[in-house]
Amino acid sequence: MTDATPIRVLIADDQALIRVGFRLVLEAEDDLVVVGEAGDGQEAADLAVRLHPDVVLMDVRMPVLDGIAATALIGRLAPDTRVLVLTTFDLDEYAFGALEAGASGFLLKDAQRAELTSAIRAVRRGDAPLSPRITRVLLDRLASQPPAQPALPDPTGELTEREREVFLAMGRGYTNSEISQQLFLSESTVKTHVGRVLAKVGARDRIHAVILAHRLRLLDDDEPMPPVR
Structure with missing residues (x-):
């Protein structure tokens, strides 16, 4: 990807109003373009395969296929696409499950506009948009797991x-x-x-x-x- 190439984003959330809000925020940025929207996890995976987005904004709690299963499916079917999980609570077990399923980071749904756009860019670069506190919790969880x-x-x-x-x-x-x-x-x-x-x-x-x-x-x-x- 060159600097002139916009980051292609797919929005996956079962609430239409939230998808509209995210689209308005992202389309105001010169380097971001929304290539599609999905209302459930299965649709998100299908569109990821068909549209080849750089980043998927993935709600973890969705019908048909939840965000964890959808993230794992995208990892298998569209390995070049990165997933940024959206959650309501920053220590949500679903969010940690999504990280283990292949998500590249997670973000609170009420994040400020600059936080959202910065996180998308970070995920595209291969960086991890996690706060130090969340990173520490993740490390502690991993350290406690058996071999x-x-x-x-x-x-x-x-x-x-x-x-x-x-x-x-x-x-x-x-x-x-x-x-x-x-x-x-x-x-x-x-x-x-x-x-x-x-x-x-x-x-x-x-x-x-x-x-x-x-x-x-x-x-x-x-x-x-x-x-x-």
């Missing part, structure tokens, strides 16, 4: 020593700025390493890199997490 059975194959063998350090820092929830300070690198260098790490381990974005690092049990439980801000 995967059978053990997952470890895709980190191709990482350089520096890339592995960046991957483990990402797994602990550190931002690019925090990784920069921790490893004494410029933020631009960290950004380059992050892109290479995601490609090598097959993670779609930072959220899935975090999930992968924990499921592979690569992190020392005694390592301090970044502070909640």
Whole structure:
């Protein structure tokens, strides 16, 4: 995608008025275009396959197919499309389920206009639009889960020593700025390493890199997490 190419967005929500509101907000932005609307999860998955949106705004509680199942289906059928989950409560179990199903982040439905548009752009870049508090809760949930059975194959063998350090820092929830300070690198260098790490381990974005690092049990439980801000 070039800077001149607008981000293609599909809106999935069972309430028509909410879809209209989101459309009005997004279409006021020069770099965002709404390519379709869906009233249930199955329709969202069908349109994702047909329309190839860059980002789907996905309500988690919808008829026919809920947002979690729809997110997983989109991940299988339209792997280049990223999903940004919309939820009413920031610690909603449905939202965490959607992240584990393949969503790239979640956002409150009452988010301000700038938060919504920034989150869409972040998801398209492969960044994770989650607050530090939500990231910490996600990390705690992952750390408490039992090891995967059978053990997952470890895709980190191709990482350089520096890339592995960046991957483990990402797994602990550190931002690019925090990784920069921790490893004494410029933020631009960290950004380059992050892109290479995601490609090598097959993670779609930072959220899935975090999930992968924990499921592979690569992190020392005694390592301090970044502070909640």
